Amino acid sequence: MDKRKYYVSIQSKTIMANREDAAYELEIEATDEQLDQLHQYFEFMAAYDDKSHFRTMIPGIPYHEDNENDKFDSYLHKAYRLIHETGTDQTKSFIESNHILR
Template sequence: MNESTHKKTYYINVGYGEISLSKSAFDWNYVIQATDDEITHLRDLFNGNDNEDWQGFFRAHVPYIQYHFDRQNDAYDQGMSLIYEQLYKLGDDATKQHIKEMNILPHIDE
């Protein structure tokens, strides 16, 4: 088994987009098991959503369209769905249960 296919335990803070191997590095929300490639993909998802979030922040200062009518918010919402799908796929039992209870991924089996 090479390094890129070996799974490690990571601690995730979704609100800040933080990923760490250290349990004590920050307040974390979720625990996942992931390969280097899977973590790279998750970081890319966080980075992409961070860019959408900043665009939304700047647009919010020109309030001419309500959130639910603004198509640019769709990209952020879709990005969050992709992040939670990845966390669910890689998560431990507690992570999976919490995401199920959030009811944000309707295609997850009950």
């Protein structure tokens, strides 16, 4: 399986083949299957982010008791784990030095 370099933005949940296409935070070298998995994690994150928006309209529901936020956080962690696994040395170093996978 061939790996290709991609440029990832966690903030905008995008994966680009060309670094000039948009701003990005991290670089990975991934197979098509790994790329598909990361796209799926980003889709789940976006869906749960949309669902958690409604919690902000209801007072009295704390963040730590919100199922949608828990699921968003779970997929964010999975995305970072996959990015670390497929990341360049600089990407791995960034994730490790910021203790993101703790």
